[in-house]
Amino acid sequence: MTADNQRSVLLAMLLTASFMVVEVIGGWLSGSLALIADAGHMLTDVAALALAWAGFHFGRRASNPRKTFGYMRLEVLAGFVNAMTLFLLVAWVLWEAIGRLRAPSPVLAGPMLAVAVGGLLVNLVVFAILRRADTSHVNIRGALLHVLGDMLGSVAAILAAIAIHFTGWTPIDPILSVLILLLILRSAWHLLGQSLHILLEGTPPDIDIGALQAHLVEQVDGLEKVEHVHVWSITSGLPAATLEAHIRSGADPRQLTRAIKQELASAFGIGHSTVEIVWDDGTGCALDPAGQGGA
Structure with missing residues (x-):
């Protein structure tokens, strides 16, 4: 699935980069902050998608003695960078919006509307491409959040253009830009939390340690109790675990x-796990499924 993710992200990046240039020109010619903000968001989208592509590309490299898990964590790191770029975007657009509210400037509603509609169509295509990829990956989710922010930005620009055309009230442009920032900020905070949780090796949200211990004791004959359980994610969708298994007398450790x-x-x-067998005297030995042990 990683190869499919990589192709999807690359295609989405090329489409986004192409229209970003159109939106920058359209925002500059029409004088629309909403379009300029959306173009700025598209710039972060291109950077985020490029990081995501790099994460998938390098994440497929084989492990080595110095990097025993390979480069899979690059995908999570890219998701973290995606979140930080969204925070930077929020700060920049907010600053520009305050300036526009203090000193309103003329906006050409016609060109603004045409570019905004085009941006919405491109974002819908990019969103459909990414939705076909593996959305369980934090990188794909991060890219989808960026595209959703762009879609909302395009909708805001369309509404602002219509309002300006019929009323001539240009402050609607920065006001809608600020409102869309609240949605972008919420998405960025959620993505940041997910990325940090993986980078800090937190327990995956769908795994309950207590339930895991109880399940193993109930289902595995000869298992007395399970202690020192650690479960984390190497990258999104790839959990790993270590634990101590206290066995009953006479049980076969292999x-x-x-x-x-x-x-x-x-x-x-959990496909990657390390199990240490502990006997009654407190001594332990880690065994692989073939029975090869190490103290």
Whole structure:
């Protein structure tokens, strides 16, 4: 699916970059802050999509002794950068909007409306492309949030152009730009939280540690209790886990290790796990499914 994600992101980036140039020219000629803000958002979209593409491209590189998980975390780092660029966009547009409200400037409603409608159509196409990709990835979600912000920005520009055409009231342009900032800010905060949670190796939101421990003890014969459970995400959609398994007297540690790993994979989607077997005397040994152990 990563190759499909990479192609989708590349196509979306090229479409966004192409129309960004059109929107910059249209915003400058019409004098519309809403269009200029949307063009600025498109610029961050291009950067975000480029980072996402780089994340997928380098994330497919094989692991090595110095980077045992390869470059998969680049995808999450790109999502974090996406969120930060959204915060920068909010600050810039807010500053421009305040200036426009203090000193309103003329806006050409006709060109503004034409460019805004074109921007909305391009954003709809880009959104459809990204929706066909794997939306469980934080990078794809980040790109979708950027595109959603652009779509809302285009709608705001269309409404502002219509209002200016019929009323001549140009402050509607910066006012709608500020309103759209609130939606962008909410999306940026959510994306930032998701990215930081993965980078700080937090437990995936769909996994409850207590429920995981209880499930393993109930389902795996010979397992006394489970302690020191750590579950985190290597990258979006790829959880990993380590745990200590206290076994009952007479239990086969090799068979028990295989059973734990199978339950983690089937019940919780954790395909990468390390299990340390602990005996009654407190000593432990980490075993792989084939039974090769290491103290």
